[in-house]
Amino acid sequence: MREHGAMVVNALGRRVPSSIADREQVPYRGIDVHRPEGRRWGPTVASAADYPADGDKRLPDLRAALEACGLRDGMTISTHHHLRNGDGVALAALEAAREMGVRDLMWFPSASFPCHAPVTELMDDGTVHHIEGSMNGPLGAYCSAGRMRGMGVLRSHGGRWQAIQDGEVKIDVAVIAAPTADPFGNATGSRGPSACGSINFALADSLYAEKVIVVTDNLVPFPCIPWQVQGNNVDYVVEVESIGDPAKIISGTTRITRSPDRLRTAEMIARMIRDAGILRDGFSFQAGAGGIALAFVGFLKEMMREAKVRARFVRGGSTRYLVDLLQEGLTDYILDGQTFDLAGVESIAGDPRHVPTSPFTSYNHHGKGNFASMVDVAVLGATEVDLNFNANVVTHSDGRLLHGIGGWQNCLFSRCTVLAVPSFRDRLPVIVDEVTTITGPGELVDVVATERGIAINPRREDLLDALAGSDLPIRPLEEIKAEVEALCGGAPERPAITDDPVAVIKWVDGTVIDTVYRVESSSPFGS
Template sequence: MINKRVDESLLKTIKGYEERKAYNSPFAYQPEGSINEDAESLKGTVKRTKVLDSLEEAIKRSGLKDGMTISFHHHFRNGDKVLPMVLDKLAEMGFKNLRVEASSFTKAHEGIVKHIKAGVVNRLGSSGLRGDLAKEISNGMLGDYPAVIRSHGGRARAIVEGDIKIDVAFLGASSSDCMGNANGVKGKSLCGSLGYAKVDAAHADKVVIITDTLVDYPNSPMSIPQTQVDYVVVVDEIGDPNGIMSGATRFTSNPKELLMAKKVLDVMLASGYFNDGFSMQTGSGGASLAVTRFIREELIKKNIKCSFGLGGITKAFVDLLEEGLMGQLFDTQCFDLAAVESIGRNEKHVEVSADFYANPFNASPAVNKLDFVILSALEVDKDFNVNVISGSDGVIREASGGHSDTAA
């Protein structure tokens, strides 16, 4: 049967198989446009690869049209160069009315403003907005279309359930091989976990991996596997790793924030949950990150351990893991370069998708196993209603992130 073509008329005689395609030859049927043949480099033989010559070629092959939805991740935070690069190319190619769904928008993405004004982009979805982009959106720049802000778990749910239909995902990866096996722990532009990108890759109609380091096949670890990737584009630079730890992920020496951190620890100790095997997550504010330092001292004093740490991972959590004070890390996003280095070498530092992390509609998101979560806030009232999105002037300035997911 391997070498012999089946007479298609025979299928018509088999109940339930009347409309099936008959065997033709090996590789006769291929996914549309997923294989690029390059015979030149192997002296006349055929080399199967998904690597294309340019971003423009990948856009053309993806079938992207005006009005469609494209997606990005923000693992490079303020150092991201993929989203600006792609939108500039789409503007150059004349695209209009695109919907941009990103896991978050940072100050690196303020160039979107010009693309909204030019009509290239007319809808936005994200976990948060910052900087000039946030100010413009707050002032009504999008007109008839509101910017939709979802939590990290809410975004994952919307993608998995189909509320967000991604036509083309443009995903930066610090390394990829010719078939699209990609990760964020090898190469020159490291970002660590690709937890947000994993959801996009699994559900987008077309996936374009953009990398500045092409490695030999097969690349591992496979944060994004070749089975989900349509095209690979190699560029000069996808991001600045030094932009990962900035702003909200700073370590504080502010006396006010340190005092808040100590009071948080007092509450944790009084809660009845601070026992051997408890689990925890910290948010990205200076005070919440400082809590981890004080927790370490208590773990040592009480001779107990934390079972796992979850969420955006920092050096403080990595240190607990390596000191044997924490059993495992579940990482959706690396908040500093120490976390990036750790996830690339420590098997107890595990990369997880935003779906695994916090999608409330899956069988069991990891947030459901949290004992403690320490979160920062812009405003809290006396009834414990919390605002993490806007300042007291009503202008958007931050992100929902995993705040409501973990609080629930």
């Protein structure tokens, strides 16, 4: 079963395991308290003498490549989510491993999607032992039900880089899906029939994994220009007919929400940014592809035009809404983490001001700084927020795994972090006394924006002062909570959750911030 050491209490008062299997864990100690020691992890030194001088590293198929990598029982195999719900490579790699008769793999995806649901069968038959990465839908349900043999570990995008470079996770074989590559292994996501924009979620794996396989359905003669993954880090290249379903890799177009509540919330956030004086020449913001975030960009754009200000850079999840800003001259650069729609893919391929970034440059906490803390405003979501502004993005209120962390934890370091949430979903209030799983500490959450008003973290006196003259509905979080509970017929009952850990949530510095427990009853919520 899921071996773990004694449960200890961390700095947020949450119980976390002191060790997982044989790996000792550091309980969360507070923001910027824990410091890493030692040197970065590195793979074995390779010699060009062992690689073909003509640069042709091709093997006929994935199985041949996995065999050449020496894949065996108990190893760690990594894949990446830049093909999102259209990914055909992760499953193909794991299925090739099953055919080889390999067992007890640790699967280390940068994120998982509904298309990866069949991995539950590979866990049932013993091919995969456990997952360290995001688990949603059927995978989340599988883990939450206690069916996974090992302890799940959820990390942010930055935390994944940190765990790899610190040697916390040693990747034996990385399998990188590449929309375009050459036989040497240079690879990019910006071109090809399965173009997805950036593939930099795989960058850490290419640098630190013992063996690296590039899988492509668009092989070009050397050199693949420009490359995002460098062939000098790649062991083998496999050409396949298709790496995935382009229709599910990229949405043709992303659309702004029509929900009046979400539009209202988005507009209030934009007005807040303006009224607080954050909207000024040279500012920066990050907004993803969620409904409220996209609408926020729309409102902000109007205000930027009106105030005649220009951003120095914007970060995303890029979509046509960010691309429009770039083309209209309302921002100098897009620093792109991942690319969500066709307009984004075209822009990243053709516009040098649209720059692919990596979790290293954007998010890694164990580096010499990162971009996330330089962003003026980040608009994020959450499933629950408590009165201390602690927030949950990974579990539903019944304790079941629901979402991965993505870049969420990393983005909390922006100068003004806004959680945009509905005040209730169905009948369930989003503002609670205590969140089910702390994914981010309240000290880093500056604003909670709901359709019923905006709550500013009392720690941010500067922000409260800056907004003193604003006509926005700025209200204490307690007041919004009480109003919603009156509407919903009182505070919800808290469902019983077991004390049997199934997964842990890592903080950006590798410490354990909270624990996810086995859930007994099947949830009435759809996945």
